Amino acid sequence: MPNPTLAALADDLEAGRTTARNLVEQCIARIADPAGEGQRTFIHVDGDAALEAADAMDRLRKARAAPTRFAGIPVSVKDLFDIKGQVTRAGSRALEDSPPAEQDATAVARLRRAGFIVIGRTNMTEFAYSGIGINPHYGTPKSAWQRSVGHVPGGSSSGAAISIVDRMAYGALGTDTGGSCRIPAAYNGIVGYKPTQRRVPLDGGVPLSFSLDSFGPLANSVQCCATLDAVLGGEPAPVIQRRPIKNMRLAVPTTVALDDLDEAVANTFERTLATLSRAGASIEHVDVPEFLDVGVMNARGGFAAAESYAWHRYLLASKGDQYDPRVSARILRGEAISAAEYIDLLNARRSLIARSVVRLAPYDALVLPTTANTPSKIADLADDRAFTIANLRALRNCTLINMIDGCAISLPAHREGEVPVGLMLAAVGGSDRRIFELAAAMEGAIRV
Numbered sequence: 001m002p003n004p005t006l007a008a009l010a011d012d013l014e015a016g017r018t019t020a021r022n023l024v025e026q027c028i029a030r031i032a033d034p035a036g037e038g039q040r041t042f043i044h045v046d047g048d049a050a051l052e053a054a055d056a057m058d059r060l061r062k063a064r065a066a067p068t069r070f071a072g073i074p075v076s077v078k079d080l081f082d083i084k085g086q087v088t089r090a091g092s093r094a095l096e097d098s099p100p101a102e103q104d105a106t107a108v109a110r111l112r113r114a115g116f117i118v119i120g121r122t123n124m125t126e127f128a129y130s131g132i133g134i135n136p137h138y139g140t141p142k143s144a145w146q147r148s149v150g151h152v153p154g155g156s157s158s159g160a161a162i163s164i165v166d167r168m169a170y171g172a173l174g175t176d177t178g179g180s181c182r183i184p185a186a187y188n189g190i191v192g193y194k195p196t197q198r199r200v201p202l203d204g205g206v207p208l209s210f211s212l213d214s215f216g217p218l219a220n221s222v223q224c225c226a227t228l229d230a231v232l233g234g235e236p237a238p239v240i241q242r243r244p245i246k247n248m249r250l251a252v253p254t255t256v257a258l259d260d261l262d263e264a265v266a267n268t269f270e271r272t273l274a275t276l277s278r279a280g281a282s283i284e285h286v287d288v289p290e291f292l293d294v295g296v297m298n299a300r301g302g303f304a305a306a307e308s309y310a311w312h313r314y315l316l317a318s319k320g321d322q323y324d325p326r327v328s329a330r331i332l333r334g335e336a337i338s339a340a341e342y343i344d345l346l347n348a349r350r351s352l353i354a355r356s357v358v359r360l361a362p363y364d365a366l367v368l369p370t371t372a373n374t375p376s377k378i379a380d381l382a383d384d385r386a387f388t389i390a391n392l393r394a395l396r397n398c399t400l401i402n403m404i405d406g407c408a409i410s411l412p413a414h415r416e417g418e419v420p421v422g423l424m425l426a427a428v429g430g431s432d433r434r435i436f437e438l439a440a441a442m443e444g445a446i447r448v
Contacts, residue, residue, distance in 0.1 A: 010069040020054035020072025040139035045120035071115025076169035082204040090206040091124040094319040105204020122159030131394035133158030151375035154184030172218040179398025182410035186370035186422025189412040193225040196429040199233040242441035246280030251363040253288040268421040301333035309334025356404040370410040370422030
């Protein structure tokens with residue numbers, strides 16, 4: 001049975017078929033299940049407060065005063081965000097003794113104002129610095145794919161994805177600097193969205209790269225992500241109208257994005273393109289030379305290294321031994337980037353964005369695999385070289401979109417029983433509504 005959507009849960013709440021307390025109790029029970037992934041998925045569970053909030057939402061609904069129809073639905077929040085009265089660890093031991101946050105991050109506050117109930121703080125790659133999802137401090141939740149084997153969940157919003165697929169929450173707040181909402185969505189067969197950066201305020205979140213960071217949702221459907229995205233953006237909840245697949249103008253970038261794909265990724269992607277073509281979409285394979293620039297700009301660590309080093313340099317000096325060495329090593333690359341080189345990066349990105357806007361103007365969206373690879377076995381990534389290769393392949397395609405200041409969604413494209421593979425739809429910044437409309441149409445069509 002598929003996991004319920006936010007709309008279905010809202011209907012059940014309104015009809016009295018369930019209550020917010022029931023939903024929260026069920027999520028808490030799944031988190032606590034010793035046979036499940038809850039212990040590795042959540043760094044902190046605020047059960048008592050969640051139950052109190054659920055009771056309050058039930059009373060408000062009974063009085064016909066619920067703030068929105070979604071009031072009472074449990075959501076998870078990545079450990080990167082401030083929640084009033086709680087310590088924001090960002091998946092690290094180095095911040096454990098930090099003072100509790102004095103106020104909610106704006107993104108969290110907007111979820112609460114809509115009546116969503118924060119069930120707890122989800123695990124993540126330390127300081128969000130990897131697309132794999134391994135965390136040596138708090139454990140690594142296993143991907144939903146062949147769980148008895150143990151595959152990586154994708155990162156950095158690893159716990160966010162597992163909280164959704166295991167029904168420990170029904171929406172998740174994540175972040176995306178180079179794919180951190182989309183990669184775990186792809187690795188677990190759910191939907192993940194990276195909005196146009198400027199739409200969701202970044203205050204109250206531990207930064208990785210303030211040039212590239214975006215705050216976005218993971219959930220069970222396109223409409224679920226659109227609903228949460230609207231809340232995060234301070235906009236009215238939309239009812240997404242599906243655009244007909246017929247005559248969609250879709251561009252498949254042949255530059256970088258199709259290089260070195262796992263066989264399962266390549267096969268699923270080609271099958272998906274064939275399905276869309278049969279449904280009447282116009283698909284054009286196009287050269288996007290701008291994507292070649294991204295590798296050059298990131299060769300020495302790029303924005304993530306330069307900007308994270310600026311934030312971490314004092315913490316590294318005092319508590320560097322508490323970091324995951326794979327994380328601290330990448331942050332420290334930023335020490336060697338000079339101010340002049342950083343300014344060059346800023347100028348190069350401005351040019352990249354401007355040229356990409358012109359290049360992609362004729363098309364409704366880019367279509368490409370979310371990741372070049374499928375989820376690796378956790379045990380296979382004990383070797384640092386294997387980890388680095390898998391991490392770069394996971395991040396590559398998603399990073400292209402962050403660098404052009406775009407928006408993008410990852411949809412599950414595999415069939416039941418197959419290894420999870422994500423299809424990414426992307427466009428330049430400000431195209432969020434169009435991406436949701438395109439994705440809503442494809443969602444039910446591409447897995448047949």
